[in-house]
Amino acid sequence: MLNTMIDAHVQCLENLKPMAPVLKTAGDMLLQCLLDGGKLMICGNGGSASDAQHFAAEIVGRFERERRAYPAVALSTDTSILTAVGNDYGYREVFARQVAGLGRSGDVLIGISTSGHSENIVRAVEQAASSGLKTIGLLGKDGGTLSRLVDQAIVVDSATTARIQEAHIFILHYWAWLIESGLPQTHGDPV
Numbered sequence: 001m002l003n004t005m006i007d008a009h010v011q012c013l014e015n016l017k018p019m020a021p022v023l024k025t026a027g028d029m030l031l032q033c034l035l036d037g038g039k040l041m042i043c044g045n046g047g048s049a050s051d052a053q054h055f056a057a058e059i060v061g062r063f064e065r066e067r068r069a070y071p072a073v074a075l076s077t078d079t080s081i082l083t084a085v086g087n088d089y090g091y092r093e094v095f096a097r098q099v100a101g102l103g104r105s106g107d108v109l110i111g112i113s114t115s116g117h118s119e120n121i122v123r124a125v126e127q128a129a130s131s132g133l134k135t136i137g138l139l140g141k142d143g144g145t146l147s148r149l150v151d152q153a154i155v156v157d158s159a160t161t162a163r164i165q166e167a168h169i170f171i172l173h174y175w176a177w178l179i180e181s182g183l184p185q186t187h188g189d190p191v
């Protein structure tokens, strides 16, 4: 089984090579947002919530180089907001409500969903559009509903959630590198 998983993982990453232009375009959108004074908002469920938090940490903290902090917020971290909004408005609203409260025109929302169908991500993207944010979907399978809603859809060509998630974190690391390469550096050794 391990060899099968490794082969599928490698194939998923190989399939990203022809997507280089679209991955670069989306990464440049994130970089430009930060250079223009905007912030990144990221949301996902389960493993994708972890990916959202992982990426936000690399933007606010650092990836590989010393530089000033830049703003990125994972919408899966505040349990008081998640429980209040989930309890009062329903789980589908937990991210959209935060986009409504925190999102500003010029910000970018990244919605991460392996199925492309999670309702709370769909609602977050709808809210982002009406609040003037740009949107990127990090998706899988057939891209789902989200592929038709976001400004820039990235669909990992696999039917297996775990393999899609592994490609997603690879893409997020590529974006962290691309963003950091375009931001002013400060003195310090690469990590």
Ligand SMILES: O=C(CO)[C@@H](O)[C@H](O)[C@H](O)[C@H](O)COP(=O)(O)O
Residues within 6 Å of the ligand: 045, 046, 047, 048, 112, 113, 114, 115, 116, 117, 118, 161, 162, 165
């Ligand atoms: O990490 C995993 C499976 O590998 C799970 O926690 C998975 O993220 C959850 O089932 C999510 O609810 C799936 O949502 P989505 O990717 O379809 O939007």
Ligand SMILES: [Zn+2]
Residues within 6 Å of the ligand: 047, 162, 165
């Ligand atoms: Zn997982």
